[in-house]
Amino acid sequence: MIGRIFSFPRVRLTTLPTPLEKAERLSKELDVELFVKRDDVMELAFGGNKVRKLEFIMGDVIANGCDTVVTSGAFHSNHARLTAAAARKLGLEVYLVLAPPRKPTRNGNLLLDELLGANIVFVESRDEVSEKVRKLAEELRAKGRKPYVIPGGGASPHGVLGYVLAALEIVQQLYQNNARPRYIVHATGSGATQAGLVLGTKLLNLDVEIIGISVGRSRKEACERIANLVNETAKLLGVNITVEPEEITVFDDFTFGGYAEIPREVVEIMKRIARLEGLILDPVYTAKAMAGLISLVERGYIDKKSTVVFIHTGGTPIPFQYSDEITKYM
Numbered sequence: 001m002i003g004r005i006f007s008f009p010r011v012r013l014t015t016l017p018t019p020l021e022k023a024e025r026l027s028k029e030l031d032v033e034l035f036v037k038r039d040d041v042m043e044l045a046f047g048g049n050k051v052r053k054l055e056f057i058m059g060d061v062i063a064n065g066c067d068t069v070v071t072s073g074a075f076h077s078n079h080a081r082l083t084a085a086a087a088r089k090l091g092l093e094v095y096l097v098l099a100p101p102r103k104p105t106r107n108g109n110l111l112l113d114e115l116l117g118a119n120i121v122f123v124e125s126r127d128e129v130s131e132k133v134r135k136l137a138e139e140l141r142a143k144g145r146k147p148y149v150i151p152g153g154g155a156s157p158h159g160v161l162g163y164v165l166a167a168l169e170i171v172q173q174l175y176q177n178n179a180r181p182r183y184i185v186h187a188t189g190s191g192a193t194q195a196g197l198v199l200g201t202k203l204l205n206l207d208v209e210i211i212g213i214s215v216g217r218s219r220k221e222a223c224e225r226i227a228n229l230v231n232e233t234a235k236l237l238g239v240n241i242t243v244e245p246e247e248i249t250v251f252d253d254f255t256f257g258g259y260a261e262i263p264r265e266v267v268e269i270m271k272r273i274a275r276l277e278g279l280i281l282d283p284v285y286t287a288k289a290m291a292g293l294i295s296l297v298e299r300g301y302i303d304k305k306s307t308v309v310f311i312h313t314g315g316t317p318i319p320f321q322y323s324d325e326i327t328k329y330m
């Protein structure tokens with residue numbers, strides 16, 4: 001049934017599969033078999049999890065004959081940067097509606113958005129985003145453009161398809177390493193990554209727990225969003241699967257004060273992993289997800305000796321955007 005996915009329009013934005021590497025030293029420290037899925041390693045504009053979603057979303061944009069994409073996010077949004085890059089590669093016009101948190105330092109993702117020549121519209125608060133996006137799309141239509149609105153984080157059923165396929169990719173790579181996954185752990189934000197992995201492993205009939213570490217939302221809200229995305233995507237695929245929010249695993253105790261808050265503990269995790277594995281994490285998403293993974297092993301939620309996959313979802317430019325916050329704790 002997973003094969004139906006190949007009939008959806010898709011554009012290639014990177015070479016897949018991304019690497020899967022064993023984190024030898026961290027595995028020893030935690031007494032688990034830990035693999036890192038390197039979705040931060042991709043050709044398109046520093047890569048990240050949004051690229052997999054955009055392959056299917058942009059396929060849909062082109063299939064619908066649209067010439068402009070409109071999306072939204074925070075000032076530091078990886079999704080905004082990658083949407084801009086994908087749009088340019090495909091010769092499309094791009095509008096980004098960007099909101100706080102944090103001041104718009106012209107570095108990291110925002111610098112790249114400017115280099116990519118995205119039309120950037122700033123709003124004062126996150127509450128203004130959806131109204132601004134709606135108005136912008138209306139104005140573009142009035143001017144004769146054909147805009148396609150991509151939800152924040154690429155959290156649409158087409159976007160979710162990218163991570164349905166990623167589930168298949170991860171399992172194949174682990175089998176080549178003579179391993180079977182017990183847990184897949186990653187940062188969860190808009191919920192599309194987790195929804196794809198949940199649906200993908202269900203379609204493959206795999207007994208693996210997908211653990212989302214929330215970077216901001218409450219567990220309840222995250223689980224409802226994710227279950228909803230799974231069910232909508234199942235419908236799009238024409239498969240008879242539904243899940244309830246209670247079947248989704250999300251931890252919301254590793255937000256460290258809220259979305260994009262960067263206290264000392266987050267920088268400590270970035271330093272620890274950089275110095276142990278030579279692996280660079282970002283302070284908004286992947287460092288918090290890694291903090292969750294380590295803590296769940298220490299608490300005994302994740303069994304010792306078990307095979308765990310940590311998805312490095314990207315965010316490579318973010319440390320540069322938040323260098324002041326990070327260097328405070330060096």
Ligand SMILES: *Cc1c(COP(=O)(O)O)cnc(C)c1O
Nearest residue numbers: 078189190191193285313314315
């Ligand atoms: C967007 C993002 C996430 C969250 O993914 P969702 O699919 O929105 O839940 C995690 N990590 C990074 C680096 C991201 O940019």
